[in-house]
Amino acid sequence: MARKFQRKCSNNIIVDTTYMLPVVGLAVKGLSKEDFNSLLENYQIFYPELLLVELYAVIVRQIRKEKLKEIPRQAIEGLNSIIYLETINLVPPDGGDLEVICELVNLGWKDVFDAILYATATRLNMKILTMDMRFKEFLKRKGLKHEILISHKQLMHSPK
Numbered sequence: 001m002a003r004k005f006q007r008k009c010s011n012n013i014i015v016d017t018t019y020m021l022p023v024v025g026l027a028v029k030g031l032s033k034e035d036f037n038s039l040l041e042n043y044q045i046f047y048p049e050l051l052l053v054e055l056y057a058v059i060v061r062q063i064r065k066e067k068l069k070e071i072p073r074q075a076i077e078g079l080n081s082i083i084y085l086e087t088i089n090l091v092p093p094d095g096g097d098l099e100v101i102c103e104l105v106n107l108g109w110k111d112v113f114d115a116i117l118y119a120t121a122t123r124l125n126m127k128i129l130t131m132d133m134r135f136k137e138f139l140k141r142k143g144l145k146h147e148i149l150i151s152h153k154q155l156m157h158s159p160k
Contacts, residue, residue, distance in 0.1 A: 018130065020047060127148050129150060
């Protein structure tokens with residue numbers, strides 16, 4: 001099922017995997033339920049399809065860490081809601097993103113998921129919601145568009 005989404009709308013934002021964790025039942029330090037609910041109520045949320053792999057990995061790592069015998073129901077239901085409901089807009093990959101991803105990796109950034117997120121956001125001209133300020137500093141040092149990375153605290157205090 002193809003999803004439509006608008007570009008260059010001020011209430012559109014691409015989110016890092018950290019912001020998908022509450023959907024699958026994982027708490028995030030520094031992100032309250034109120035912050036997360038406000039985000040869902042006030043913004044069109046976009047998430048690159050390729051980052052679903054990272055989300056799955058985080059869930060599996062947490063299950064192993066907690067030595068759970070079963071996958072929590074909220075994890076399964078949360079994943080299904082991200083994939084099948086239209087609350088979160090999944091963004092398909094684009095072959096052109098690969099150039100940006102490779103550029104970031106060649107410049108020294110090791111997290112390919114961050115590179116995918118950045119490539120998708122620059123292609124769609126959207127801001128990135130992330131708590132990863134190291135990535136922002138890296139982009140700034142390399143003279144790239146670092147100002148597109150913002151935290152939820154910055155987002156909540158900025159005009160739409």
